[in-house]
Amino acid sequence: MKIGFYPGSFDPITNGHLDIVDRGSKLFDKLYVAISVNPNKATMFTADERVALVKDVLKDIPNVEVIKSDMLTVEHCKILGASHILRGLRAVTDYDYEFQLTNFNRKICDQIDTVFLMTEGQYSFLSSSSVRELAYFKGDVGPFVPKVVKIAIQKKIMEMK
Ligand code: ADP
Numbered sequence: 001m002k003i004g005f006y007p008g009s010f011d012p013i014t015n016g017h018l019d020i021v022d023r024g025s026k027l028f029d030k031l032y033v034a035i036s037v038n039p040n041k042a043t044m045f046t047a048d049e050r051v052a053l054v055k056d057v058l059k060d061i062p063n064v065e066v067i068k069s070d071m072l073t074v075e076h077c078k079i080l081g082a083s084h085i086l087r088g089l090r091a092v093t094d095y096d097y098e099f100q101l102t103n104f105n106r107k108i109c110d111q112i113d114t115v116f117l118m119t120e121g122q123y124s125f126l127s128s129s130s131v132r133e134l135a136y137f138k139g140d141v142g143p144f145v146p147k148v149v150k151i152a153i154q155k156k157i158m159e160m161k
Helices: 015-024 047-058 073-080 092-108 128-136 147-160
Strands: 003-008 030-036 064-069 084-089 113-118
Touching: 003 015, 003 073, 015 030, 015 047, 015 084, 015 113, 030 047, 030 073, 047 064, 047 147, 073 084, 073 092, 084 092, 092 113, 128 147
Parallel strands: 003 030, 003 084, 030 064, 084 113
Antiparallel strands: none
């Protein structure tokens, strides 16, 4: 059984992430989507909120399981029996960071490799940070995130005021 592991902050999940999960789920028998918990990183949504949102968005993809991750990615892969880390690539600006991360992970554990899916052209400009920025300034995030995420963002912004 081929198991993949797609880690990220997903703060919040966007249509770009969704596209990577959708296509990635066809490459593996099982794909874990791992929401990273990093207490040093300020996030708009708590880890539990991100997990709940991602679960809701991905509920119709049967071989995908959403989990929280608060350990080294390769360690978590080993525990789950995942052979590959899945990541998405947008523009060349992602390349440096992903190249460094991939090599770092391979240095720690050369049994686990990273595979990349190129974003669909329409999502190449899309990031969670631009969605958060747009929401803060009352822009319409509707075209960029699933409906449940849009509703959650609106609620969050109201609470922040
Ligand atoms: P991280 O903090 O780990 O970068 P993100 O949630 O920002 O977490 O991203 C997780 C993964 O999803 C990364 O590999 C990132 O390149 C990819 N990704 C994010 N947005 C998109 C998008 N619009 N299209 C394709 N891949 C994306």
